[in-house]
Amino acid sequence: MTITAAGGRLVVDSLQKHYELDGTEVPVVKNVTFTIEPGTFYSLLGPSGCGKTTTLRCVAGLETSNGGEISLDGTTLSTATTHIPPNKRDIGMVFQNYAIWPHMSVFANAVFPLQVSGGKLPKNEARLRAMEALELVQLDHLAQRPATALSGGQQQRLALARALAHRPRLLLLDEPLSNLDAKLRDTMRNELRSLQQELGISALYVTHDQSEALSMSDRVAVMNQGRIVQEAAPRDLYNQPADRFVADFVGRVNMIEATLHDRDSAGDAIVEAFGTRMTTPCPGEIRRGEQVTVTYRPESVRWHEAAVDRPNVLPARVIRVEFLGEIVEYEAEVLNGDQSVGTLVARGAPLATPPEGEVIYLELTPQACRVIAA
Ligand SMILES: Nc1ncnc2c1ncn2[C@@H]1O[C@H](COP(=O)(O)OP(=O)(O)OP(=O)(O)O)[C@@H](O)[C@H]1O
Ligand SMILES: [Mg+2]
Structure with a gap:
């Protein structure tokens, strides 16, 4: 394996985000603070609407925050006044709906972002990295297929390969398995976790599925109404819930x-x-x-x-x-x-x-x- 993505250390400190609705500010992320240690798998777990995706999008740089600070390996990515654009953040992202390009081949899907993004790579280097990433998720033998001729699980793997081809220091995953059937979800859970550990990459995973968060993560933060209400290792979260909300939501x-x-x-x-x-x-x-x-x-x-x-x-x-x-x-x-x-x-x-x-x-x-x- 040649891809060695050194895992970054993400620090999110007092993150605030509100949306404007009919002239009023509606806070959706309230003072969220957490740290992802290099090479660890960190989950945000919480019910629909609690602010998980918004937090993730602030880390990715797809949203500008209204307060607090986000940094990766000591480099400031955002404050209330600074905002590094997404393609300069050294972060890979996988979404729930995969967002693969249907009119392109599997290979083209993996290589395209490397040819257009911030750090435009020489053609050969880009092709090499794209193939590496496809090998990593075991799609190299399907490289020439149209992306639409892939099963749900394969499309999910392609989205992952595309995010990994950049060799990012941090991987963001927003409910990436929720469109898959139960059996495939289980398989992908294991694959994702072993891949993350093999690569030593840091991962921020967002889900409302407690068994997913408990089975994959090193640490889990439970969110409710824009706040982190408890952060712990999976076992401790399950055995020592801090309040009624966590006890009820987790298991x-x-x-x-x-x-x-x-x-x-x-x-x-x-x-x-x-x-x-x-x-x-x-x-x-x-x-x-x-x-x-x-x-x-x-x-x-x-x-x-x-x-x-x-x-x-x-x-x-x-x-x-x-x-x-x-x-x-x-x-x-x-x-x-x-x-x-x-x-x-x-x-x-x-x-x-x-x-x-x-x-x-x-x-x-x-x-x-x-x-x-x-
Ligand atoms: N662009 C927007 N404008 C206004 N409000 C928004 C916008 N995006 C999200 N919200 C609101 O912010 C809150 C948090 O949304 P977010 O998408 O972060 O939740 P989530 O935890 O990811 O939920 P889910 O599990 O359903 O994906 C919700 O109440 C949502 O309605
Ligand atoms: Mg969401």
């Missing part, structure tokens, strides 16, 4: 309304929830009577046929069982006597599913409970 979660009661001898918190007492770790201070939310992941719920003498075992009636293939999801109403006092969702292996209508005992192991301030 499925049970949110249990609870009241802080006391600390037990082991240092865990005792809370009141479902009309009973439950135990949970609680690193913060315990203010008796404070309302909190205890989060619990469905896949961590265990069930028993009979009561077990351990903390957080709750009687419940199974009200829904849904077969999802490799797992089964079930919902149960927690019982206090005959009274339903709330519901819990659980997930488990298909062979070990509780029967609908039965009363079972759900165990929420304290170690898997998380307390989030209300």
Whole structure:
């Protein structure tokens, strides 16, 4: 492999962007700050309209920002008063809709940007780099085909090759896999990640798909309404969500309304929830009577046929069982006597599913409970 794109270090500091609508300023990126270390894969994850694409376009230079600073390896790309144009930024970009040129061959698609862009390359050098990039994404054998005669996945690879042919220091990807079917999406996820690691290139990836962000990234920033609300490694994000929004957006979660009661001898918190007492770790201070939310992941719920003498075992009636293939999801109403006092969702292996209508005992192991301030 001859393409060695040294990964750049991107620093986005207090980025602001607003749009003018009917004479008023509508802020869409509010004080966004993050750093991508060289050679790492960084994702912005968030719901539709939270400002992911706008942030990416500011980094690419396709939008001018209204405040803050963006720099790559110490070179300032934009401030409120300076703006380096996109083709001078040493950044490659892949969009959701690929944006390949249908009237050109695969090869022409890859080579064209090298012949017209800022750093116009000599013809031979451009051809060499384009072929290298096509080899990298395993499209070299289709170089002479019309670009329209490619499958969705191949078109996606071509878009990637075109972005890599520049040998950029940073690769920007805006939902590049969302037009592909589920199986191909999985394959491309792996390919993209290995390619990024092989090349040692830095990547900024934008998606609203949490499993995509968790599976590919070194770090994930969750965005909501123009702000980054939490940044962490995938596992930490999943296991230690900072607030209800993150807990709910990243994976499925049970949110249990609870009241802080006391600390037990082991240092865990005792809370009141479902009309009973439950135990949970609680690193913060315990203010008796404070309302909190205890989060619990469905896949961590265990069930028993009979009561077990351990903390957080709750009687419940199974009200829904849904077969999802490799797992089964079930919902149960927690019982206090005959009274339903709330519901819990659980997930488990298909062979070990509780029967609908039965009363079972759900165990929420304290170690898997998380307390989030209300
Ligand atoms: N050119 C524009 N003029 C005015 N408002 C805009 C413009 N572009 C985007 N917006 C608004 O800015 C907000 C953020 O848009 P953005 O495209 O960054 O969201 P996103 O997180 O990428 O969403 P999605 O997941 O749907 O792609 C949205 O409310 C959008 O309507
Ligand atoms: Mg978008």
